[in-house]
Amino acid sequence: MSDQPKQKKKRPYSFGRRARHYLSNLLIVGIIRTALALPYKTRLSFVGSLVQHILAPLAGYRRRALNNLEHVWPEMPLARREEIATRCLNNLGRSFIENYSADDFPKRMAEAEPRGPGMAALEEANHTGQPVILVTGHYGNYEAARASLVARGYDIGGLYREMKNPYFNAHYVKTLEAFGGPVFPQGRRGTAGFVRHLKQGGRLVLLFDQHVIHAPILDFIGKPARTAVSAAELALRYDALLIPFYGIRQDDGVSFDVVLEAPVPHSDPMTMTQALNDSLTAQITKTPEQWFWVHRRWRPHEK
Incomplete structure (x- = not known):
């Protein structure tokens, strides 16, 4: 894709770096296995609280979320920004363990009936063989919507960004594949498979709300932000529908409203x-706590 970042030269994979990745993955796997042994609702509450109170603050995610909130809404009272950051981190933890609940999560999402004008458009494209690009952001749990659609017989693939930790990446990719449809890594080989699937009338998911170097600067939540235009370019090139869709977490912290907007x-x-x-x-304006404020979405120093 034309607006993907240029490939950086990989640092030598030193013994020290390998050891850090291995040990951190052991910790992550330990948390996952402990959580998966718990009942579903308890599991989500446990990992949500763990990320909210311990892991995210240690990783600097809470501070980054607060910085982003101050950048976007400086007039908002600090107490409200802190509340949004807190609930954002809890949602982050819940989303993480949901995506590792390869049996429970899809079964629950099969009960969530997708709604919105985009659903009729998706059904029509499925009959005619027209390609479809489903576009969303790091909001609610984006895999919830995909799981709901897969449960209804839609084969939906996606493009993912490989994790820096190869030990973690190995099982992370398996969680993406568990929800149905092929997944492709960013990069030349992955993009080629992604495009081939699209040309054959496939349905694919793209997340577009992260910073991409050299991408055009557009308005996002009232602030200038570099935004990849590749989803739109692909839709134009292959005559694909471009449908915004969302998995919106409900107040119970467990269920979702799946919404497909008009193309x-x-x-x-x-x-x-x-x-x-x-x-x-x-x-985001309606429910700001559901967006992942932990990303480096804005780079004020980059013009």
């Missing part, structure tokens, strides 16, 4: 991508 009209990549930004901004 974004084809025009040009910048206009279409701004429409995606506006769609996600509307969701």
Whole structure:
């Protein structure tokens, strides 16, 4: 994709770095196995609290979330920004262990009926063989919507960013594959498979709300942010529907509302991508605690 970051030269995989990755993965696997031994609702509460109170603050995620919130909404009272950051971290933990609950999570999502005008468009494309790009952000749990659609017979693949820790990446990819549809790593080989699947009339998921170096600067939650336009470019190139969709966590912390919005009209990549930004901004404005404020979405030093 034209707006993907240039490949950086990989650092030598030193013994010290390998050891750190191995030990940190042992910790992660230990948490996952402990959590999976618990009843489902207790499991989500346990990992949500663990990430909220211990892991995220240690990793600096809480501070980053607060910095992002201050950047976007400086007029908002500090107490409210702190509440959003706290609930964001809890949602992050819940989403993580949901995605590792390869049996329980898909079964629960099979009960969530997708709604919205995009659902009829998806059904029509399924009959005609038109390609579909389902676009979302790191909001609620994006895998919830995919699992709901897969339970209804839709084969939906995706493009993922490989983790720096290869030990963690190995089992992380398996969780993505467990929800149905092929998944492709970012990069030349993965993108080629992604495009081939799309050209054959496939349905694929793209997340577009992370910073991409050299990407165009568009408005996102009222602030300039570099935003990948590749989803729109692919939709135009292969005559694919571009449908914003969301898995919105409900107040019980366990169930989801799955929403497919109307397809974004084809025009040009910048206009279409701004429409995606506006769609996600509307969701974040309604329930800001569901977006992953922990990403380095804005880079004020980069012009």
